[in-house]
Amino acid sequence: MEVFARNLLNGISFGMVLFLAGSGLSVVMGVMGITNLAHGALYMLGGYVGWTVAIHYGMNFWLAVFAGGLVSGLIGLTIERIFLRHLYKQPNEQVLLTFGFVYIITNLCIWIWGGRPRMQFASPALSGLLDIFGMPYPITRLMIIAIGLIVAIVLWWLQDRTRLGAIVRAGMDDKEMTTGLGINLERVSMFVFFLAAFVAGVAGVIGAQLMGVHSILGLDILLVALIVVIVGGMGSVQGSLLGGVLIGLIDTFGKSLFPQLAMFTMYLAMIIILLVKPSGILGRRI
Amino acid sequence: MAMGKPKSNRPSQGPLTRLLPLIAGGVVLGVLPALLPSYVQSIWTKFLIFAIFATSFDLVYGHAGLLSLGHAAFFGAGGYAVGVLMLHTGVTSFWIGLPLGVLTATLIAVLCGFISLRVSGMYFLLVTFALAQLLYSVAWNWLWVNSPGMQGIAGISLPDLGIPSFTWNTIYFYYLVLILFVICFYLVYRIMNSPFGYALRGIRESEIRMQCLGYNTWLYKFIIFVVTGAFAGVAGVLFAYFNRLISPFYLGVGTSFLPMCMVIIGGSGTLIGPVVGAMVIVFVEYFSSLVTPERWPLILGGAFVVAIMYARGGIIIYLVKVWERISNRYGSIED
Numbered sequence: 001m002e003v004f005a006r007n008l009l010n011g012i013s014f015g016m017v018l019f020l021a022g023s024g025l026s027v028v029m030g031v032m033g034i035t036n037l038a039h040g041a042l043y044m045l046g047g048y049v050g051w052t053v054a055i056h057y058g059m060n061f062w063l064a065v066f067a068g069g070l071v072s073g074l075i076g077l078t079i080e081r082i083f084l085r086h087l088y089k090q091p092n093e094q095v096l097l098t099f100g101f102v103y104i105i106t107n108l109c110i111w112i113w114g115g116r117p118r119m120q121f122a123s124p125a126l127s128g129l130l131d132i133f134g135m136p137y138p139i140t141r142l143m144i145i146a147i148g149l150i151v152a153i154v155l156w157w158l159q160d161r162t163r164l165g166a167i168v169r170a171g172m173d174d175k176e177m178t179t180g181l182g183i184n185l186e187r188v189s190m191f192v193f194f195l196a197a198f199v200a201g202v203a204g205v206i207g208a209q210l211m212g213v214h215s216i217l218g219l220d221i222l223l224v225a226l227i228v229v230i231v232g233g234m235g236s237v238q239g240s241l242l243g244g245v246l247i248g249l250i251d252t253f254g255k256s257l258f259p260q261l262a263m264f265t266m267y268l269a270m271i272i273i274l275l276v277k278p279s280g281i282l283g284r285r286i
Numbered sequence: 287m288a289m290g291k292p293k294s295n296r297p298s299q300g301p302l303t304r305l306l307p308l309i310a311g312g313v314v315l316g317v318l319p320a321l322l323p324s325y326v327q328s329i330w331t332k333f334l335i336f337a338i339f340a341t342s343f344d345l346v347y348g349h350a351g352l353l354s355l356g357h358a359a360f361f362g363a364g365g366y367a368v369g370v371l372m373l374h375t376g377v378t379s380f381w382i383g384l385p386l387g388v389l390t391a392t393l394i395a396v397l398c399g400f401i402s403l404r405v406s407g408m409y410f411l412l413v414t415f416a417l418a419q420l421l422y423s424v425a426w427n428w429l430w431v432n433s434p435g436m437q438g439i440a441g442i443s444l445p446d447l448g449i450p451s452f453t454w455n456t457i458y459f460y461y462l463v464l465i466l467f468v469i470c471f472y473l474v475y476r477i478m479n480s481p482f483g484y485a486l487r488g489i490r491e492s493e494i495r496m497q498c499l500g501y502n503t504w505l506y507k508f509i510i511f512v513v514t515g516a517f518a519g520v521a522g523v524l525f526a527y528f529n530r531l532i533s534p535f536y537l538g539v540g541t542s543f544l545p546m547c548m549v550i551i552g553g554s555g556t557l558i559g560p561v562v563g564a565m566v567i568v569f570v571e572y573f574s575s576l577v578t579p580e581r582w583p584l585i586l587g588g589a590f591v592v593a594i595m596y597a598r599g600g601i602i603i604y605l606v607k608v609w610e611r612i613s614n615r616y617g618s619i620e621d
Contacts, residue, residue, distance in 0.1 A: 035408050083595060092353050095411060096550060097594045099355075099543065103587030110580070219539055223419055226412045234408075263423040267416055271401060274413060278405045 002135050007252050013141040015248020016148025017210060020203030021221050022228035023155060023240040024196030030235020031168050032189055034084060035091060037098040038076075039200055040222030041105035046072040046201025047213035048109055051118045054205075061123030068205035069198040075105070076197025077190065084193075106218045117214035140209050147206055148244075151199065155237045158195075168192055227270045233283025242282055307609070315464060324456040328528075331460045333568040334467045335524045336548065340560035341474050342517030343545035348555035349483060350510045351490030353411050355542055356418030359398065360391040360515040362537030363421070364522025367391070369439035369532045370431055380445035384523050391519025392512055394421070399511040403504060406493075418537060425534040438533030442526050463524055470517055475557055477513070486510055487555075547586060551593045553600025562601050 025039045046068035054064035079101060087093045122140045129136040159165040171178040171185045179185050204213070207221075224247065232243020247266055254265030273280065319330045343357050364387035371377050371386055402413040425431055425438075433439045444454045447462075477483050488496045489503050496503050526532045535541060544567065545560070552563025567586070574582045593600065 029408065035411070083591065086595070091408060092347075092351070093594055093598075095353055095355075095408075096546060097591060099546070100587045100590035100594065103543070103583045104591070107581065107584040107587065111584075223416065227416060230409065230412055230416075263427060264420065267420045267423075270413075270416055274401070274404060274409075278409065 003256070005132075005135060006137070007256055008249070009137060009141060009145075011249035011252035012245055013144045013148075013248070014210065014252055015245035016144050017203060017207040017244075018224055018228050018248050019148055019241050019244030020151060020199060020206060022225040022232070022244055023151070023237060024199040024203075025225045026229045026232070026234045026240045027155070027159070027237070028193060028196045029229065031172055032192060033089065033091070033172065034080075034193070035095050035098065036076075036084075036196070037095060037222060038079065038101040038105060038218075039098075039196075039225060040220065041102045041109075041218035042072040042076055042197050042200040043204040043207070043221045043225075044213065044215070044217040045075060045105060045109060046204030047208040047217065048113050048118070048204075049201070050205030050208060051121060051213055052113075054123070055118075055121050061126070065202055065205045069202040072201025072204065073194045073198035076200070077194045080190065080193040102218050102222070106215055109218075110215050115215055118208070118212050120209055120212045122209045144206055144209065148241075151202070152237060152241045155199075159237055164188065164191070224266070227266055230270055230280055231273050233280025236282055239280060239282035243280065246281075315467075319460055320457055327456040327460050329568060329572050331456070331463050331528055333565050334460075334463045335521050335528060336544065336568055337561040337564040338467055338470050338524070339518055339521035340545040340548035340552070340564045341471065341557075342514040342521065344549045344554055344556075344560040345474055345477065345517070346510055346514040347546075347549060348559075349478065349490065350486045350507055352507060352511065354402075354414040354511075355411050355539055356398065356402075356414035356416075357514075357518060357545055358539070358541035359414075359418040359421050359537055360395050360518035361522040361525070361541060362425070362532065362534075363394045364388065364391040364519030365526035365529075365532040365536055366425065366431055366439070366522075367519075368523050368526045369442050372442055373433060373439055374430075378443055378446040380447050383445055383527075384520070387523035387526075388516050388519040391522060392516045395512045395515025398515075399508050403508055403511065415539060418539060418542060422534050422538040425537055438531060438535075440531045442530050442532065445527055459528070463528075466520060466524065470520060471557075471561075474517070478557060482506070482509075543586075547590050549600075550590060551597075551600055553602030556600070556602050558605075559600050559602035562605065566601065 021040070021043050025036060028034050028036050028039075049071045050064040050068035053059050053067045054061050079098070083097055084094060087097060126140050126143055128139050130139050130142060131137075159168075167178065167183055167185070167188050171183070171188065175185060204217075211217075228240055228243040228247055230243075231247060232239035232241070247269065250269050251262075251266050255262045258265070277283070315334070319327050322330070339357075339361055343354075346352050346354060346357070367387040367390035368383045371383055377383070398414065398417050402410055402417060405413060431439070433441070444459060445462075485496065485501055485506055488499075489501070489506055493503050496506075522536070525536070548563035548567050549560045550563070551566055552561065553559030570585070570589075571582060574585055597603075
């Protein structure tokens with residue numbers, strides 16, 4: 001029972017990192033129609049920046065989270081303003097362009113931080129164990145679950161309950177009509193793209209508490225984030241949350257129940273979902 | 287996307303103008319390497335192997351419009367087939383290795399095609415990516431396809447052609463690759479210019495329209511996916527012999543990126559573009575490995591981004607323009 005509870009919490013906390021990594025990708029893809037393969041690289045960049053602030057300079061952990069998000073957000077915004085802006089409605093070119101940026105960002109990170117992987121790090125205030133019904137459990141993982149839930153609620157609120165979310169959805173359905181109503185769609189898409197990259201950077205620092213940071217992370221995280229988006233369905237916050245937690249649980253339980261199949265359970269889940277419901281569990285449309 | 291054949295259908299082209307590119311290509315590929323030192327010959331060999339790989343990717347991306355991030359799966363599968371054959375049975379015959387490699391790549395392509403062509407657009411991309419990574423982790427974990435104590439298969443020997451008292455040297459292997467390159471290139475040329483090729487380009491432009499015209503578009507996409515898998519398998523087999531080592535890296539997305547770069551930089555949807563792109567990438571990689579090997583991904587990524595933003599048609603567009611200017615000036619003399 002204790003093993004089960006531990007696996008459950010581990011799975012949910014890992015799933016929250018996956019949700020944070022996948023949500024920005026999913027929103028940008030489903031709402032703005034941009035496929036940003038550099039999303040995983042932005043996650044990695046956030047992780048490295050967070051490490052520099054929290055460990056190298058020994059500053060506050062929350063400042064590190066914010067700095068990681070900000071740097072990733074600004075780099076993402078730069079890519080969008082200079083390059084992606086010219087490639088709207090050209091999915092193949094967007095994919096190729098952002099894939100090129102995976103290589104550029106990864107190599108620049110190796111240049112700046114070196115090839116040495118960074119260990120997991122957390123705020124000293126958060127390291128330690130908490131008793132849950134007699135089971136000691138690390139506080140960092142509980143904190144990750146809490147952050148994931150908060151971000152999910154904020155993003156959901158932005159998407160479904162604000163004027164901004166309504167503008168974004170309207171702009172995707174009929175760009176001409178929306179701009180005709182006097183709405184500056186350019187500025188709104190800039191903000192959405194920045195927000196998505198910001199969340200990726202935050203996810204990098206949060207995820208570094210579980211997995212550390214290393215230079216292959218850009219492609220690794222991209223892959224799991226894409227799987228999360230496929231499983232959950234693209235374009236909605238709820239979809240990524242469900243997909244992230246589901247994949248986190250499948251991966252964690254798979255590793256403890258069938259260790260020899262550990263690397264394949266995630267892919268199997270994805271293939272089964274695709275064969276049964278290609279648009280994902282909560283997918284809006286293909 | 288600048289597509290279609292960048293070929294002028296001007297009637298004033300004399301026979302010499304049409305033959306000259308072929309002769310120039312023949313000299314550059316057939317005669318020139320024999321005169322060069324052996325390390326340049328091996329770069330030339332690598333270039334031709336990747337030219338086969340890039341041409342196969344262009345067939346599926348440039349013509350059918352299917353952007354796959356897992357094309358290296360077939361390349362690696364071909365290489366692994368040769369490696370496993372040698373590891374477990376000691377058979378080095380080329381006449382068994384090549385068909386086995388191509389067959390393996392084709393079978394993998396059939397399986398991947400069945401799964402990934404259920405979906406289209408972005409989802410297709412994600413699924414091909416995930417399937418290639420799945421193969422990567424299979425190759426990483428399955429001891430049977432690894433040499434003892436390492437990840438991958440090392441010590442793959444050059445193929446046995448079954449000719450008595452024949453010993454390999456760099457230029458002989460180069461000519462073997464050249465023969466296969468010419469065969470593949472000719473086959474791709476025939477596919478491009480067949481009704482099948484035209485139907486593929488129709489699907490790329492508007493799949494719904496082709497369906498309304500009564501084409502089974504799924505079948506067309508499936509066939510081209512499998513055919514390009516087989517071509518990538520040929521390249522993989524040759525690469526395994528050339529590199530003497532095959533590792534999970536050659537199944538993964540890092541290897542899939544190379545033909546994408548070659549096709550985009552050379553010019554997609556053209557026959558010769560991927561070959562030119564392969565030449566540029568392989569040679570620039572060689573020179574950058576002399577100067578700054580660790581900055582190579584940065585150079586590659588940068589060149590790739592510039593090509594997509596500012597030179598969408600690829601290098602081939604400029605070559606064709608130069609060629610047309612030359613043939614316009616001198617072409618009329620020969621007529």
